[in-house]
Amino acid sequence: MMPTMYFNSHKIYDKITQVLAENKGTILFKTSWFTNIDTLVTSDPSNVQYIMNSKFSMYQRGSEFRNVFDFLGDAVFNKDLDEWREEKKFTQAFFRENQYHKSTPKIIQYTLEKGLVPILEHSSKNNRVLDLQTLFNRYMLDATCIMATGFDPGFSSH
Structure with a gap:
């Protein structure tokens, strides 16, 4: 996927949207062998619900993830399980x-x-x-x- 992403970098969001649409909203983004970080990308709300609520502990972030996605700051997507549990208590009550x-x-x-x-x-x-x-x-x-x-x-x- 890296060459495809490179050659389409000027229209990256359109390309990602197209690839997601062609793959029922979810793809496994395999990076090069030297980074050894594969990323699951999804736009399917049921997958997001599953990851964020049902099986959050299975999707640990770790320091490598935080380094790659440091632009997200301390957003919920970058939190580890314990941090997420604390924040979830507050946000669930608010959103309900x-x-x-x-x-x-x-x-x-x-x-x-x-x-x-x-x-x-x-x-x-x-x-x-x-x-x-x-x-x-x-x-x-x-x-x-x-x-x-x-x-x-x-x-x-x-």
């Missing part, structure tokens, strides 16, 4: 709340309209370059703060 399910679409709509879209429009009109990772992080921080506390810090609108 009926109010969370009712308010999430409204909060996302609000933060898009008030924060993200105006910045993108302004930057486009003024031909400005944006750091999208920083902008999206700010957007997610705003949405998370509103969901968790009801307060809009307005980071994505600055």
Whole structure:
């Protein structure tokens, strides 16, 4: 797969999407012999559910995984089993709340309209370059703060 990925690097996301679609949403990405790290890639929600809830302990991350995916920071996907168990206690209670399910679409709509879209429009009109990772992080921080506390810090609108 490495040569295919290299020759299609300019359209990597399209290629990954195509390969996943051709393989029922899940592929085993075999890397070269010298890295010896194979990666299971899935877009199938039932597989994600299985990995994250049913058999999380079978999919240990380890230091090699964290080094490869360090750009994810301390996201749940990089946590080891003990860290994940602690975080799961908190997040499960939060996500089970009926109010969370009712308010999430409204909060996302609000933060898009008030924060993200105006910045993108302004930057486009003024031909400005944006750091999208920083902008999206700010957007997610705003949405998370509103969901968790009801307060809009307005980071994505600055």
